[in-house]
Amino acid sequence: xVKTNLFxxxxxxxxxxxGCRLLVGxxxxxxxxxxxxxxxxxxxxxxxxxxxxxxxxxxxAIILPWLELVMGLAFVFxxxxxxxxxxxxxxxxxFIGAMGSALIRGLNVQCGCFSVQKGEGQxxxxxxxxxxxxxxxxxxxxxxxxxxxxxxxxxxxx
Amino acid sequence: xxxAVRRTCAQVAALGMVAILLAFGSNALRNPxxxxxxxxxxxxxxxxSVGGIPVVDLPVVAGSYEDQNIxxxxxxxxxxxxxxxxxxxxxxPIHAIDQFFDQFQSQFPPVMPVITYCDGAGCDQAANLAEFxxxxxxxxxxxxxxxxxxxxxxxxxxxTGPGKRGYGQN
Numbered sequence: 344x345v346k347t348n349l350f351x352x353x354x355x356x357x358x359x360x361x362g363c364r365l366l367v368g369x370x371x372x373x374x375x376x377x378x379x380x381x382x383x384x385x386x387x388x389x390x391x392x393x394x395x396x397x398x399x400x401x402x403x404a405i406i407l408p409w410l411e412l413v414m415g416l417a418f419v420f421x422x423x424x425x426x427x428x429x430x431x432x433x434x435x436x437x438f439i440g441a442m443g444s445a446l447i448r449g450l451n452v453q454c455g456c457f458s459v460q461k462g463e464g465q466x467x468x469x470x471x472x473x474x475x476x477x478x479x480x481x482x483x484x485x486x487x488x489x490x491x492x493x494x495x496x497x498x499x500x501x
Numbered sequence: 502x503x504x505a506v507r508r509t510c511a512q513v514a515a516l517g518m519v520a521i522l523l524a525f526g527s528n529a530l531r532n533p534x535x536x537x538x539x540x541x542x543x544x545x546x547x548x549x550s551v552g553g554i555p556v557v558d559l560p561v562v563a564g565s566y567e568d569q570n571i572x573x574x575x576x577x578x579x580x581x582x583x584x585x586x587x588x589x590x591x592x593x594p595i596h597a598i599d600q601f602f603d604q605f606q607s608q609f610p611p612v613m614p615v616i617t618y619c620d621g622a623g624c625d626q627a628a629n630l631a632e633f634x635x636x637x638x639x640x641x642x643x644x645x646x647x648x649x650x651x652x653x654x655x656x657x658x659x660x661t662g663p664g665k666r667g668y669g670q671n
Contacts, residue, residue, distance in 0.1 A: 376624070382535045386535060391623040397538075397540050398539075399538075402537055405525065405535055406521055406524045406525075408525075409520045410520040410521075412520070413523065415546055423512040423515075423516060425509060425518060426509050426513045430517070449580075450623075451577050451578055451596070451619065453625070461625060
């Protein structure tokens with residue numbers, strides 16, 4: 344019981360939240376940049392997953408990288424981090440679903456996670472595990488963020 | 502709905518709007534920007550060549566897959582190849598090409614025309630393999646871009662199991 348309380352008190356420390364925010368924020372910024380730089384290549388990768396109707400592929404390729412970048416910056420600078428954490432968790436769930444479905448369907452596709460260059464970043468079960476790993480620090484922010492070390496907090500839920 | 506929940510929803514919406522505005526704004530400034538909508542399947546299946554390598558269509562492959570003088574190569578990973586492939590196709594996974602290419606080359610020297618394929622227009626392996634083979638001395642290379650998905654859709658026969666591996670023991 345004491346151990347559990349110690350763990351929770353450690354987990355809810357603002358420094359841990361800051362660490363989680365910086366980690367996830369940087370991951371999202373790094374993931375967004377190649378997609379923003381090469382939208383056509385990213386659109387092709389989105390198409391390769393064969394989950395969306397053709398008409399929706401480019402819209403997703405245009406919007407998704409900027410959504411990643413904005414949420415990443417919101418995390419790094421502490422701008423409405425709890426709201427951003429909800430979007431990030433939702434995005435990760437969608438990514439994991441898409442990747443899992445591609446793997447189950449036996450599609451040999453590129454992950455499209457951190458690179459859109461031809462032949463780089465093949466989708467594997469490890470990619471899925473890595474994305475799952477990103478949810479955990481995002482959950483910490485969603486749960487424990489008190490707006491400390493943040494630029495714009497708004498009034499947060501407690 | 503409590504005030505705090507409403508506030509969080511508003512923040513989510515605001516962050517989303519900022520992202521959408523930046524996305525469409527940057528796309529409008531890009532030259533050429535990505536069209537908002539595009540028929541990707543048509544765009545890809547209408548290609549006549551990929552990276553300078555000619556594309557062949559379904560009737561051509563259907564008419565030549567039993568020809569022993571043409572190598573049809575499946576560029577997908579082995580497990581997926583074993584689930585279903587074009588009868589007689591040789592498996593040479595592009596993702597392990599460095600590991601397998603020497604064996605492949607000794608078993609299948611570059612003397613015959615080659616057709617590479619993968620799952621369909623939504624995969625890159627066939628084009629990547631064709632490019633690799635072209636750079637490594639294989640001539641008369643073609644890509645069957647419509648791939649196994651169109652092959653299966655057309656009701657053409659498929660094979661399961663180990664088939665012909667382009668590496669190791671067959």
